[in-house]
Amino acid sequence: MDRPNRYRILGKAIGESMNTYVNDFVVKIANVNGTGSASANGLLMKAIFRMGIPVAGKNFFPSNIQGLPTWYEIRVSHDGYRARSGKVNVMVAMNAQTYARDLAELDPGGCLLYDSTWSRDKQLARDDITLIGIPFARLVNATFSNIRARILLKNICYVGALAAFLNLDISVLENLLRETYANKPKLITDNLKAMEIGYQYASGHFDCPLPFRLERMNATAEYMMVDGNTLAALGCVYAGATVGAWYPITPSTSLMDAFKAFCERYRTHPDGKRRYCIIQAEDELAAIGMVLGASWNGARAFTPTSGPGLSLMNEFLGFGYYAEIPAVIFDVQRVGPSTGMPTRTQQADILLAAYASHGDTRHILLFPADPAECFYMAVSAFELAERLQTPVLVLSDLDIGMNDWMVPKLSWNEHDVPDRGKVYGFEQLRDLSEFHRYTDSDGDGIAYRTLPGTHSKGAYFTRGSGHNRDGAYTEDAAEYQEVLDRLQRKHDHAKTLVPAPIACRRSELKTGIVSLGSCDAAIREALDILARGGMELNYLRVRGFPFSREVDEFLEQHTRIFVVEQNRDAQLKSLLLLETGVDRSKLTSILHYGGIPIDSRCIVQSISEALREGEAA
């Protein structure tokens, strides 16, 4: 035994001198990639969720299969905050490589668990935290002989120890393990054993629980824990998408994986015939081409991608815009420029996506803020793409796409029949005297299209070269401009169709925040913190581009506006300046672009400093 008394004393010392934090703390686990830590951490988070306690998890993983450092941050929040708080209260330091920085990251008063199988450098210590050593490797090695099992089960061992330290209901963990390995009884036995060892060691050697502890709540019954790529894929299934073309790229890959899994289950006839077609393309140029080809021919088609893929798709996006072909693109944004950091998150494709391709080109963008919105916006994206006959890009990001979020359960209206837009069918074509592809007969900028194979009268030549309202080739200035001007009217019309922004506002306040996407969770928490400190602000979350009227109004009605986004170049702010009449001097950027999801602490700091400066001046 490792001098248990000393640790017991330390444990008591914390308990007596500090407040307890019930259902309100952050546990961070530092580990080595490829050791199976992701499933152990997922287990831990799900167990907390099943105890009815709101929880959020963020995975910081390397672009690597095995060997590089990886972290997992679990935030427990009885208030239901889903963003990073910016704090770490309990660090599980399982990676010797990163031990020094993990130790440094812990907030004062926190606890650090480490594997005491190997002694730690005495230099690496802090007076303001508590070190808790548990010989995880020794415990696991003494129980299991298989080398791979030892590596994997060490993670389950710390889950067991954390159960004791955090007052996590061990029976919930047991049930989860039994569900996970329902078909592999041997794994259940081993995992339960490893968990038990950790639990027993912790409770036998230390005063448990720590001041950071869990207590059952009933706040998660109407929620689920799921990532955005999964729900975006589910949205594609529910929207009736039949063709998915893609080129694998982090962090969008799991979207197509999920689409495939759902389709295998719900779109496959017992005889094996599939009501879907997934094509792994040779590159993203081909993936978007396939989507355009399929959509042109009347199927709902989509492609998931990320920044580098979107760069490659530019030429075809311009074709889709000019030839007026629907397409749905999910850009699960990662850190750029270039290859950047593939496993880190950012919102840095906004400007690229808005104007992708050469010439006067502009696109419809949707900005989901969490996985649930990925579902609903996937459905909207297909609807908008077909109604507006143009590419629609859903700008998710790695944080939303790949992390499990606590989101309210989804609902589906059985009677919703998708709007496939203006498409002439056989009867309409038969009764028409003549069909002209690009004539604005309804005055909304949207012309009628036809699908191949319907009727001879519907035939036309789709082209990316200059064309007139009839669809015929032209090099005539007036004819060309007529079509280009109608495209602008169509884009303006889209302002009334994209999802309206969501506002939290009171009319007397003149200071506000404008933001988008995954910043939302951190902003909502920051607003509460600022309000408690006497600084109240309004908030508008933009959900679509082109910006709808409400965005202009919000900008007009506020005298000072903080634009919060996760990129270096203030891309949302630039887009607001370009596309609205907002006075530049009103806008102040709050930028977070290191690749780790934005936290509420940094927003609170930036805004309170700025507002105080304002007062001083």
Add this chain to the structure above:
Amino acid sequence: MSFMKKPEVSHSRLSHNSLGRTLREYEGSMSTLCAGCGHDSVTAALIQAFWELSIEPCQIVKMSGIGCSSKTPAYFVQEAHGINAVHGRMPSIATGAHAANRNLYYVGISGDGDSLSIGLGQFIHALRRNINMLYLIENNGVYGLTKGQFSASADVGSKAKKGEINQQPPIDPVTLALTLGGSFVARSFSGDKAQLVPLIKAGIMHNGFALLDVLSPCVTFNDHEDSTKSYAHTRQYDRPVVHADFIQPHQSISTDYANGEIIPVELHDGSTVLLSKVSNDYNPIDRAAAYQYLLDRQKRGEIVTGLLYINENQEEFHTVHRTTEEPLRDLPHVALCPGSAVLEEIQHLYR
């Protein structure tokens, strides 16, 4: 791509196909290519083939990329939908279109620049996927619209109009298709309509990706002496090795092919291609032998033409993907959306 309506001329003695349509109804708008361009002969052969096959024009989908060749879909079957994609990317458009609706007749017209330079990747991947389409390359060894640069199919030693000699080895779509598992590989010459029309018909009816490389001289930039893609050179070195006859499903076969010199290949729809060997040492159903033969003849500077390889049993795209028979784009929403009860069930997984 230019649109010029052809003058209406009525011929009283025009014959009708089984749909009661005249050849005129399979024409398109006026060609804007140079007078004498090989591509216009290919267009004429396409018109003839579609007319003879009696395909409803609106069941045809015409696709192309960018370049002189890619303009030609505007010049045939006016009543068919056409799509002119970006440069070198027609194969991906074709793949998506075919995925959405497996029941139409797809014909892609490309050129040597469009398919062998900028679009080489897409071309070979569409071929690997065995997309059910006729993929016709109008091959002239030169970039016409940008005025005379060599393309990737230019032969070593071939001279450009301005005197430059090409020194890079050519990419031959035929041997490339053979090595990549192409299920239908053919080559022809725009000046040989008798050979070209049945090849087009067989390619359209083939159940899979039919590559048809057509040497189609550029009269403006590559029809001079010392060009290996000129009319004169192609005529001189053209070596037809297999003659293909296309027989409609209910047409009787009068030829006696018991002696083994004629190989019948039955196509998916019941039609038959009769392959008669012009050259006795050629075997169009043996991929490796065909490949070796082509390389040997290439060394001698000969241009081997005909239906060079066919395998009707190779599974096409939708068979591999096990797609339902009904076109995906025609499936009603109720067949695609699992509904609210299933949504509830799915969400349980994330609890």
